[in-house]
Amino acid sequence: MAADPNRFLNRAAEAKRSSKRVELVERFDPRAPGAWLDLVRDVAALANSGGGVVVLGGDVEEEQLHEELARYAEPEFEAFELHDINRAGRPTTAIVVDGVANTPLVFTRTGRYGSANGDEHVAFARGGLYFRHGARSEPATGADVRDFIKRQLDATRTQWLANIRQVMHAPDGAEVAVIETAERDDEGRPTLIRLTTDPHAPLYGQVDPDRSHPYRQKEVIREVNARLGGAVVNAFDVLSARRVHAISEETRPEFVHVPKFGSPQYSDAFVDWLVGEHGRDADFFPRAKAKYLATRPRRRASTAR
Structure with a gap:
């Protein structure tokens, strides 16, 4: 993560109520109707608002959260970590969420569920853009959009200044x-x-990246599964393979292209590589997932498929 998680973990341990940066969920039951949808909405709202932490009185698997985010929101979002903390002597899960970069998270499908008494509820609508308004995750206002753009401009300005400093401190004899x-x-x-x-x-x-790297992550998964003859991999499998094998735009530009605004795009060569690695080792994806989870702050998640 780009941000220091400790600044949010301290809030998670001490918070008495929900706020703009903290969402408190006293009881989280992953089997309850709408539980995952509400969690996805809160994570997206915190990410769009610059970051924060979700505190859950219950257990949640990192892989499942990745899958739910990939199912309902775009662009791809991986900037969160799960931590085990104690609140008042009770074990609690803290999900530290970093702010999004460049593009806000938008819901690509409606999060609809039925309650125990048969009533229908909508956690978020397709095309919805959510931000934190005090202690609640709510649809965006004009002020939210202005603040988001300002944060992106500030980040760009900071990067420009860093680049200028690099030029100013270039050694004698260097040329621009x-x-x-x-x-x-x-x-x-x-x-x-x-x-x-x-x-x-x-x-x-x-080179047109839409031609050289035509796939989004969902399309990579669909193509890999089609070539392997069934539902074999998911979003977390692809993430694990990328992280364990250090695949990024900087290290493997023939595999990944990251546009300024939008989700990463992947090439046919990347799909071929995933299929080829699985062909050489049937446990390629489980091994990658196990290795990736071993590097995460929270390591209790099961690696069984």
């Missing part, structure tokens, strides 16, 4: 290269770039 762009597309992006001052050098066209 300026790349001349040629044609641009309808959105203003360069379609051709020249990496030399030689006007006779060849031009190289921009």
